Amino acid sequence: MSEVKSSKDAILSIKNLSVSLPPRADRPFAVEDVSFDVFPGEILCIVGESGSGKSMSSNAVMGLLPKPHVHVSSGEIIFEGKDLVSISDSAMQEIRGSRIGMIFQEPMTALNPVMKVRKQLQEVFESHHLKLSKKQVKAKIIEMLDDVGLPDPEIIGESYPFELSGGQRQRVMIAMALALQPKILIADEPTTALDVTTQAQILKLVADLQKTRDMGVIFITHDFGVVAEIADRVIVMRMGKIVEQGTAEQVLNRPEHPYTRKLISTVPNMGAPKREPVTSDVVVTVKNLFKTYGSDKKNWLGKAGRVVHASKDINLEIRKGETLGLVGESGSGKSTVGRCIIRLHDSNSGVVEFEGKDILTLTDAEMMPVRQHIQMIFQDPYASLNPRRKIGDIITEGPTIHGIPKAQSWKKAEELLDIVGLDKFALKRYPHEFSGGQRQRIGIARALAMSPKLLIADEAVSALDVSVQAQVLELLDEIKNKMDLAMLFVTHDLRVAAQVCDNIAVMKLGEIVEYGPTYDVFHNPQHEYTKSLLAAVPGKDWEVPDLSGQSIE
Amino acid sequence: MSGEAINNQPKQSALMAVLASFWFEFRQNRGAFYGLIFMSILLICAFLADFISPYSPIEQYRDALKLPPVWVDGGTWAHIFGTDALGRDMLSRMIYGSRFSFYIGVIVICICLTVGVMLGLIAAFNKGFIENCIMRLMDIILAFPSLLMALALVAILGPSLLNAMIAIAVVYIPHFVRLTRAQALSELGKDYVSSSKTMGASQARLMFINVLPNCMAPLIVQATMSFSSAILDAAALGFLGMGAQAPTPEWGTMLADARQYIQSDPWMMGIPGLAILFTVLSINLIGDGLRDALDPKMKTSKT
Numbered sequence: 001m002s003e004v005k006s007s008k009d010a011i012l013s014i015k016n017l018s019v020s021l022p023p024r025a026d027r028p029f030a031v032e033d034v035s036f037d038v039f040p041g042e043i044l045c046i047v048g049e050s051g052s053g054k055s056m057s058s059n060a061v062m063g064l065l066p067k068p069h070v071h072v073s074s075g076e077i078i079f080e081g082k083d084l085v086s087i088s089d090s091a092m093q094e095i096r097g098s099r100i101g102m103i104f105q106e107p108m109t110a111l112n113p114v115m116k117v118r119k120q121l122q123e124v125f126e127s128h129h130l131k132l133s134k135k136q137v138k139a140k141i142i143e144m145l146d147d148v149g150l151p152d153p154e155i156i157g158e159s160y161p162f163e164l165s166g167g168q169r170q171r172v173m174i175a176m177a178l179a180l181q182p183k184i185l186i187a188d189e190p191t192t193a194l195d196v197t198t199q200a201q202i203l204k205l206v207a208d209l210q211k212t213r214d215m216g217v218i219f220i221t222h223d224f225g226v227v228a229e230i231a232d233r234v235i236v237m238r239m240g241k242i243v244e245q246g247t248a249e250q251v252l253n254r255p256e257h258p259y260t261r262k263l264i265s266t267v268p269n270m271g272a273p274k275r276e277p278v279t280s281d282v283v284v285t286v287k288n289l290f291k292t293y294g295s296d297k298k299n300w301l302g303k304a305g306r307v308v309h310a311s312k313d314i315n316l317e318i319r320k321g322e323t324l325g326l327v328g329e330s331g332s333g334k335s336t337v338g339r340c341i342i343r344l345h346d347s348n349s350g351v352v353e354f355e356g357k358d359i360l361t362l363t364d365a366e367m368m369p370v371r372q373h374i375q376m377i378f379q380d381p382y383a384s385l386n387p388r389r390k391i392g393d394i395i396t397e398g399p400t401i402h403g404i405p406k407a408q409s410w411k412k413a414e415e416l417l418d419i420v421g422l423d424k425f426a427l428k429r430y431p432h433e434f435s436g437g438q439r440q441r442i443g444i445a446r447a448l449a450m451s452p453k454l455l456i457a458d459e460a461v462s463a464l465d466v467s468v469q470a471q472v473l474e475l476l477d478e479i480k481n482k483m484d485l486a487m488l489f490v491t492h493d494l495r496v497a498a499q500v501c502d503n504i505a506v507m508k509l510g511e512i513v514e515y516g517p518t519y520d521v522f523h524n525p526q527h528e529y530t531k532s533l534l535a536a537v538p539g540k541d542w543e544v545p546d547l548s549g550q551s552i553e
Numbered sequence: 554m555s556g557e558a559i560n561n562q563p564k565q566s567a568l569m570a571v572l573a574s575f576w577f578e579f580r581q582n583r584g585a586f587y588g589l590i591f592m593s594i595l596l597i598c599a600f601l602a603d604f605i606s607p608y609s610p611i612e613q614y615r616d617a618l619k620l621p622p623v624w625v626d627g628g629t630w631a632h633i634f635g636t637d638a639l640g641r642d643m644l645s646r647m648i649y650g651s652r653f654s655f656y657i658g659v660i661v662i663c664i665c666l667t668v669g670v671m672l673g674l675i676a677a678f679n680k681g682f683i684e685n686c687i688m689r690l691m692d693i694i695l696a697f698p699s700l701l702m703a704l705a706l707v708a709i710l711g712p713s714l715l716n717a718m719i720a721i722a723v724v725y726i727p728h729f730v731r732l733t734r735a736q737a738l739s740e741l742g743k744d745y746v747s748s749s750k751t752m753g754a755s756q757a758r759l760m761f762i763n764v765l766p767n768c769m770a771p772l773i774v775q776a777t778m779s780f781s782s783a784i785l786d787a788a789a790l791g792f793l794g795m796g797a798q799a800p801t802p803e804w805g806t807m808l809a810d811a812r813q814y815i816q817s818d819p820w821m822m823g824i825p826g827l828a829i830l831f832t833v834l835s836i837n838l839i840g841d842g843l844r845d846a847l848d849p850k851m852k853t854s855k856t
Contacts, residue, residue, distance in 0.1 A: 339747075342751050344747055344750060344751065367753070368753045371751060374751070375751060376747070376751050378747065378748065379744070380744060384743070384745050384747075385745055386745040386749075386763055386766075387767065388766040388767055389762075389763075389766075394745075397749060397752055398752035398753075401752050401753050401754055401755075401758070402752075402753065443748075446748065450752065
């Protein structure tokens with residue numbers, strides 16, 4: 001354990017901070033009676049699920065609360081001897097950017113899309129009235145871009161944000177935040193929108209910069225893997241209150257508070273268990289599946305279009321009771337494969353054999369009986385339920401289309417809601433009355449209403465908080481075993497894949513680069529890409545502690 | 554029986570809650586509230602025209618030609634708004650005229666909504682040739698100045714109130730088609746539609762049960778706004794002699810009849826002119842209020 005530091009050494013100390021919410025909100029305070037210190041040269045991680053108030057506390061520091069509805073109602077934020085709660089807006093503006101820097105989750109929206117990168121960095125200097133000549137500013141900008149590890153800083157400086165990749169944009173954001181050598185960097189979920197390999201690079205960059213500049217970093221995240229990767233100290237927040245704080249080692253391996261224990265116990269472990277190979281009947285076989293987007297036909301100006309190969313020569317096989325994981329980064333074509341199998345997209349060529357019959361050549365009418373047996377669970381629980389229809393109508397839509405009498409399908413819907421852990425009164429309510437996790441359960445019930453044999457889960461748990469995610473995964477596993485389903489599990493999260501999949505196919509740029517039993521892929525990866533993916537998983541060296549037997553909330 | 558009553562209870566209260574929140578949002582907007590009051594008065598006039606109007610709108614009182622309104626020298630309480638050049642009571646004509654305004658608005662909007670929504674949905678669901686045909690046709694209609702287009706159509710169909718309404722409807726249809734198509738396209742990208750497709754839902758089912766209800770909010774707002782434009786255009790056509798024909802007490806036609814007396818008896822134009830102005834204004838204010846209440850995306854910031 002590191003030496004005990006007193007508040008005197010802290011560069012930022014927050015004392016009894018409360019941020020009040022408008023009267024009609026679900027709770028009176030977004031942040032309630034929160035106190036913590038940030039010391040130079042440390043990374044402080046604030047973790048919590050969505051709505052825990054973790055972003056609100058950092059926004060209060062930056063003076064970025066959506067006033068007047070949300071405002072600091074009591075407490076102090078002491079930075080360099082001044083209370084940031086009571087100082088004037090113009091004084092705050094001076095501190096913001098120059099003394100405290102901030103980076104955001106979505107690098108595309110945080111950068112001005114119609115301004116070149118160099119101009120935007122230049123603005124930082126101009127808005128803080130630094131007396132620098134044009135030449136000095138230019139040199140400085142190039143140095144900054146170089147510092148955040150961007151290749152060819154001169155070229156990057158002359159680019160517009162849309163010409164850069166997500167990781168490059170986030171690097172530009174970091175360069176901007178650090179331009180004036182701030183004492184503190186606040187990073188609000190800066191890697192959540194990025195792919196795992198890019199995330200690893202950005203995390204390393206933040207950690208390196210923090211060391212060389214001796215900054216204090218407040219890193220807000222919901223991902224315990226990220227915490228394990230970079231945190232020195234950890235604060236766990238829930239419903240606007242701090243439930244636990246301590247060193248990373250303490251909180252991650254010996255959590256005290258039951259809520260922290262619950263959160264950590266739901267983090268999927270990286271070590272994939274060895275599983276018995278599945279030898280039952282094959283449900284679906286995919287052979288040489290090709291799918292391209294766009295066309296290379298010349299248009300009337302004689303200009304050829306761009307063709308993207310979303311899937312190239314895909315071969316898969318899923319057996320009864322087997323879960324096949326399809327993993328890869330964004331743009332790897334993993335969702336496309338799932339959607340081609342269920343014929344939401346038309347594929348260019350290839351064969352999808354479902355129970356021995358090629359379904360890609362069937363007409364719509366011939367496809368109807370097959371549709372009952374292949375169902376899908378979608379990623380976004382908010383967009384996948386029709387907001388204008390009652391849950392009962394949503395779940396019974398499929399059976400109704402297939403001519404099952406309303407009374408019968410309604411009765412089945414009640415049973416299904418019971419299976420997914422919801423009350424039958426939910427049938428008469430609308431989707432907006434449910435939380436994200438509950439909606440995902442409804443989505444699962446809808447898929448099951450058709451008594452499927454193959455279930456395609458397209459990033460089905462990616463949009464959910466970690467504790468809810470664990471519950472939904474458990475539910476999926478239970479259902480799979482009970483109904484002996486074949487499941488295609490499309491995900492970008494290797495931790496989740498390790499826990500639920502029997503076999504894994506790793507996709508890169510539309511091709512399967514590695515395909516085999518989960519245990520083998522995780523413990524003895526063959527392909528370079530698989531190795532780099534596995535190496536990029538945040539907190540991979542952290543063995544999630546076994547908390548069974550301890551009190552969990 | 555009692556079980557059904559219990560089941561209906563939360564349903565009803567949920568509907569009440571929705572209406573209550575809608576009313577709360579709507580009332581926030583002062584202009585919309587006053588607009589609604591004005592429209593309510595006008596609606597009552599239109600419905601009860603037979604009972605509240607003092608005279609018949611087409612009966613000519615030869616002994617009282619061009620009588621000024623009561624607040625001008627020479628006016629009498631017998632004809633509060635005065636009489637026109639043929640001795641017809643202006644107040645009665647105004648009251649009966651409100652009927653025609655609503656009649657025009659409702660018919661035009663009904664035609665626009667049914668045709669526009671159908672074409673918009675068809676265009677959204679059939680990308681490619683059909684979509685191109687529909688949308689280019691709409692572009693062509695939009696390329697003409699709307700009043701000119703309506704005039705040309707009436708000239709072909711022959712001047713009458715019904716033909717004027719058809720012509721106005723044709724002019725407004727493209728707005729509804731575009732709005733429906735854009736809204737439907739954004740809904741089509743959502744996964745609840747994909748989900749229905751995986752169930753094997755037919756195109757009609759996707760269109761009317763899944764997509765259309767989610768497109769209604771902006772359409773309702775567009776309908777209200779077009780309601781006022783339709784009244785305005787009908788008045789313009791009437792003024793040009795291409796709409797309602799004499800002796801129909803339509804406000805635009807009344808304006809046209811009064812045109813030659815604008816120097817000597819300005820109230821004859823002033824009264825129907827102001828009536829059109831306030832009607833259109835209040836409908837637009839109501840439209841703003843509806844938009845705030847129904848479509849949070851387009852909401853203007855109040856802080």
